[in-house]
Amino acid sequence: MHATERFPNLATAIVLAALVVLPFTVPATLASQIAIFATGALSVVLLLGAVGLLSFGQGLYLGVGAYVCGILVRDAGIGLIPALLVASLSGAVLAGLLGSVIVRRHGVYFVMLTLAFAQMGYFVVLAFKSVTGGENGLSGLPRQFDILGLSIADPLSMYGFMAGAFFLVFLLVQRVIASPFGSVLAAIRENEPRSEALGYPVARYKTAAVALAGGIAGLAGGLHVIFLGFVPPSDIELEMSQRLLVIALIGGIGSPGGALIGSAFYTIVSEALSEIWPRWMALIALLLIGLVLFLPGGLWSAGRRISALFERKIAHD
Amino acid sequence: MTDPILIADSIDVRFGDFQALSGFSLSVQPGTIHALIGPNGAGKTTLFNALTGARKPSGGRIVFDGHAVTRTSVHRRVHYGMSRSFQVTALFAALTVAENLRLAVQARYASEGWIFWRSPHRRHDIRDEVDALLAETFLTDRADTRTGDLSHGGQRSLEIGMALAGRPKLIFLDEPLAGMGIDDVHRTKGLIDSLRSRMAVLLIEHNMSVVLDISDRITVMAAGRKIAEDIPAKIRTDPAVRTAYLGSTA
Amino acid sequence: MSAQLLLFQVLNGVGIGMIYFLLSVGLTLIFGLMRFVNFAHGAFYLVAAYIAYAVVIWTGSFWWALLLGPAIVAVLALVIERLLLRHTYSLPHEAQILITFAVALFLQEMVILIFTPLGHNVPVPPALSGVLFLGPYVYPAYRLAVVGVAALVAIMLWIAIERTKMGSILRAGSESAEMVGLLGINVDRVFMATFALGAALAGLAGVLVAPLRGVEPFMSAEALGIAFVVVVVGGLGTLSGALVGGILIGLVQSIMSTLWPEGAQLMIYASMALVILIRPTGLLGRI
Numbered sequence: 001m002h003a004t005e006r007f008p009n010l011a012t013a014i015v016l017a018a019l020v021v022l023p024f025t026v027p028a029t030l031a032s033q034i035a036i037f038a039t040g041a042l043s044v045v046l047l048l049g050a051v052g053l054l055s056f057g058q059g060l061y062l063g064v065g066a067y068v069c070g071i072l073v074r075d076a077g078i079g080l081i082p083a084l085l086v087a088s089l090s091g092a093v094l095a096g097l098l099g100s101v102i103v104r105r106h107g108v109y110f111v112m113l114t115l116a117f118a119q120m121g122y123f124v125v126l127a128f129k130s131v132t133g134g135e136n137g138l139s140g141l142p143r144q145f146d147i148l149g150l151s152i153a154d155p156l157s158m159y160g161f162m163a164g165a166f167f168l169v170f171l172l173v174q175r176v177i178a179s180p181f182g183s184v185l186a187a188i189r190e191n192e193p194r195s196e197a198l199g200y201p202v203a204r205y206k207t208a209a210v211a212l213a214g215g216i217a218g219l220a221g222g223l224h225v226i227f228l229g230f231v232p233p234s235d236i237e238l239e240m241s242q243r244l245l246v247i248a249l250i251g252g253i254g255s256p257g258g259a260l261i262g263s264a265f266y267t268i269v270s271e272a273l274s275e276i277w278p279r280w281m282a283l284i285a286l287l288l289i290g291l292v293l294f295l296p297g298g299l300w301s302a303g304r305r306i307s308a309l310f311e312r313k314i315a316h317d
Numbered sequence: 318m319t320d321p322i323l324i325a326d327s328i329d330v331r332f333g334d335f336q337a338l339s340g341f342s343l344s345v346q347p348g349t350i351h352a353l354i355g356p357n358g359a360g361k362t363t364l365f366n367a368l369t370g371a372r373k374p375s376g377g378r379i380v381f382d383g384h385a386v387t388r389t390s391v392h393r394r395v396h397y398g399m400s401r402s403f404q405v406t407a408l409f410a411a412l413t414v415a416e417n418l419r420l421a422v423q424a425r426y427a428s429e430g431w432i433f434w435r436s437p438h439r440r441h442d443i444r445d446e447v448d449a450l451l452a453e454t455f456l457t458d459r460a461d462t463r464t465g466d467l468s469h470g471g472q473r474s475l476e477i478g479m480a481l482a483g484r485p486k487l488i489f490l491d492e493p494l495a496g497m498g499i500d501d502v503h504r505t506k507g508l509i510d511s512l513r514s515r516m517a518v519l520l521i522e523h524n525m526s527v528v529l530d531i532s533d534r535i536t537v538m539a540a541g542r543k544i545a546e547d548i549p550a551k552i553r554t555d556p557a558v559r560t561a562y563l564g565s566t567a
Numbered sequence: 568m569s570a571q572l573l574l575f576q577v578l579n580g581v582g583i584g585m586i587y588f589l590l591s592v593g594l595t596l597i598f599g600l601m602r603f604v605n606f607a608h609g610a611f612y613l614v615a616a617y618i619a620y621a622v623v624i625w626t627g628s629f630w631w632a633l634l635l636g637p638a639i640v641a642v643l644a645l646v647i648e649r650l651l652l653r654h655t656y657s658l659p660h661e662a663q664i665l666i667t668f669a670v671a672l673f674l675q676e677m678v679i680l681i682f683t684p685l686g687h688n689v690p691v692p693p694a695l696s697g698v699l700f701l702g703p704y705v706y707p708a709y710r711l712a713v714v715g716v717a718a719l720v721a722i723m724l725w726i727a728i729e730r731t732k733m734g735s736i737l738r739a740g741s742e743s744a745e746m747v748g749l750l751g752i753n754v755d756r757v758f759m760a761t762f763a764l765g766a767a768l769a770g771l772a773g774v775l776v777a778p779l780r781g782v783e784p785f786m787s788a789e790a791l792g793i794a795f796v797v798v799v800v801g802g803l804g805t806l807s808g809a810l811v812g813g814i815l816i817g818l819v820q821s822i823m824s825t826l827w828p829e830g831a832q833l834m835i836y837a838s839m840a841l842v843i844l845i846r847p848t849g850l851l852g853r854i
Contacts, residue, residue, distance in 0.1 A: 048661075054661045054664065054665075056668075101840075101843055101844060102843070104847065105843075105847065107660055108598070108602075108603060108604040108660055108664065109799075109803065111604070111661075112604055112795045112799065113795075113799065113843070115791070115792065115795060116792060116795045116796055116799065116836060116839055117836070117840075119788075119789075119792040119836060120833065120836035120839075120840070123830075123832040123833035123835075123836060124833055126829060126832070126833070127827075127829045127830040127832075127833045129829065175433065175434055175435075176433045178436055179432055179433045179434060179435060179436065179437065180423060180429050180430055180431075180432045180437040181430060181431055181432060181433035182433065183416075183419075183420060183423070183430075183437050184420070184430045186409075186412070187409055187412075187420050190409040190410070190411055190412065191409050191410075193371070193407060194403075194407045194408065194409065194479075195420075196390075196391045196392050197369070197371070197391060197395070197401055197407075198392075198395065198420065198421050198424040198479065198482075198483065199392050199395030199396055199424040199425065199427075200392055200424050200430060201390075201392045201393075202392065205430070208431075238788050238792070239788075242668075242672075278679075279676045279679060279680045281672060281675075281676050282672070282673050282676035282680070284672070285669045285670070285672035285673035285676065286669075286673060288665065288666075288668075288669035288672075289666055289669045289670070289673075292655070292658075292662050292666050292669070293651075293654060293655075293666075296662075
């Protein structure tokens with residue numbers, strides 16, 4: 001992604017149109033899931049597309065956000081919006097802390113660490129069963145929810161809320177990418193030593209990007225809990241990190257819109273195929289291999305931008 | 318005699334068992350052009366890396382503009398007033414020439430890079446600086462070209478432009494003229510010569526006629542050590558220099 | 568904790584650690600030469616473990632499993648290297664990570680397809696099903712045998728790497744694959760061989776662990792995580808790093824499982840976090 005995406009307004013229009021059309025093409029509950037995981041996938045798209053950092057651990061922050069939101073809603077009785085904000089903040093703070101340590105490592109080392117910390121998150125949940133409910137997850141949350149007086153109990157209103165949340169985050173990510181901050185992230189992605197030589201404190205910028213992505217994932221976790229009415233431990237398992245990554249790759253990391261496309265594709269395919277063939281993930285795996293080799297830009301067809309990323313790296317290495 | 322802008326004292330750099338620099342000392346006066354010459358492998362770029370922070374020395378001290386910077390990070394040294402160009406072109410290849418320069422200028426305004434809610438192009442002062450740099454490096458007509466598509470000479474000129482954007486007190490130029498055509502060499506030589514009035518220049522360059530013409534002082538290196546340091550006229554005739562370049566039978 | 572209990576836990580920890588060493592050494596060797604981390608490493612471990620299960624069920628012989636598991640996985644690795652990985656060497660490392668990750672996913676699904684998502688037990692070979700008495704404690708003979716095999720492999724690897732021509736090519740290649748190519752050595756073949764060796768080692772670990780822990784499809788993710796922790800703690804790229812890292816993590820797990828059982832797994836990862844903070848390149852790492 002470059003600091004000036006070619007047609008940001010067109011992308012926004014497409015995403016908005018897709019969000020409006022979605023509940024008429026798939027059941028509203030499915031549409032809500034699409035929006036929630038699209039939000040989670042935005043955190044991967046931001047890190048990989050904008051900064052060039054591959055993270056196998058965004059599920060950790062989604063999980064943290066989910067547990068924080070669940071605990072707050074169940075025990076502290078605070079409203080949904082504040083709970084979501086705190087969930088998002090927890091994701092951001094944890095990501096900032098972990099990030100400040102791991103951004104100093106480069107290449108595969110960084111990726112390995114994201115996976116290792118994601119695993120760690122799951123074991124934290126298991127170790128502190130009394131707080132987190134361990135393998136059973138967290139239940140006992142109030143099921144009917146209100147947002148500022150409006151109920152989101154019925155599936156369509158729920159979807160409206162989820163879609164709205166996704167759209168806001170989408171706009172934020174677009175804005176960030178097109179801002180001076182985003183231009184620095186792009187510079188770091190293109191040529192890190194040069195960025196440092198120009199005077200940018202690269203580690204600090206990377207940590208900030210990791211924290212922002214963590215906040216986005218944390219928000220997605222909170223949204224998921226509101227949707228489900230309980231906190232499943234699968235939200236913090238490695239599989240969640242992998243799912244968000246797969247969604248982002250299928251959709252295309254060249255643009256934030258890819259998160260929605262990828263999530264729609266993944267969620268609809270999994271819903272359709274899981275009845276027919278339980279091992280449908282094998283097909284997704286094959287698709288991924290094909291994408292990496294032949295269409296790195298994913299479905300959003302930002303292939304040219306990503307191959308530019310690869311070109312730059314080939315010249316570099 | 319004014320205080321030197323840069324003092325490097327007994328710098329050692331070691332790669333495993335290989336001693337790249339041994340007890341190297343150097344001082345650069347403000348407002349002068351100081352050239353660094355020597356055969357390939359002498360350690361010139363390694364010295365640049367040590368002075369700018371890209372590689373921490375295993376021994377010695379570096380003082381820049383009164384600051385002790387021996388172990389300071391690269392980006393902090395830039396804010397003290399150092400800036401460098403690279404021997405192997407290291408630009409943002411996928412971005413335009415103008416965007417490359419804009420990023421370089423933006424880095425000087427430390428808080429600008431943290432703004433995440435509006436477009437970078439609102440800053441007219443930064444845009445004006447970029448325009449000035451484009452003119453200075455003769456790249457105005459190629460401002461919107463993708464840097465990777467620029468000619469080699471254009472890329473070398475942009476390298477210098479990126480370093481100038483930092484408005485440094487001392488600019489490190491690593492073989493700025495390498496691979497340039499005759500016209501580019503001439504123009505760039507004029508540019509480097511003109512920098513004297515604004516900053517100090519530490520220059521690695523193999524083009525001897527340019528070096529002898531514009532330098533105020535020349536340091537000669539070989540095998541990680543300093544073998545001579547003087548005004549150009551004296552260096553021209555120094556037998557030790559000749560030996561270093563041409564071998565001991567010359 | 569009494570001194571005897573502590574000693575027993577230390578022995579246990581070393582035992583687990585040697586298994587972790589076997590699991591991680593292939594990963595670190597592949598990284599050392601080819602400069603990429605094989606995200607399918609856990610999947611090779613998984614496939615070999617299931618091959619062991621299948622062979623034992625169908626033939627009753629664990630020794631055939633010990634032979635076939637690593638061998639089949641090595642062939643599988645060669646096929647993957649030829650067909651897929653070869654095309655990614657000029658791409659940035661993210662491409663290799665993602666491809667091996669996708670391969671891991673695919674292999675996991677295939678295992679579930681063939682063997683169902685349920686776990687299975689693998690019987691210990693009858694020849695090693697006895698116990699040894701160490702003071703008041705009983706120690707399963709099979710466990711000791713596994714430690715012995717791991718130690719043997721460590722020694723053989725060390726000899727192969729430090730003392731043979733192939734090993735010196737490997738070591739030179741770690742410094743510069745380009746240079747090795749310029750010296751006229753077929754770098755492609757060296758990569759292939761190393762990748763297959765790394766996979767075979769993971770496979771060996773899988774076969775050996777099967778009677779201890781049984782087999783289940785999600786052991787690949789767990790194994791990958793542990794392998795990462797071991798190489799981060801010990802240092803990426805060296806045999807000794809995998810050994811030291813493996814034993815240390817084994818010790819942590821063993822001691823913690825008596826002090827705080829629910830937190831034992833967590834403490835493994837917490838140790839990794841500690842090492843990153845104090846010594847980012849790992850205890851014996853150079854990178």
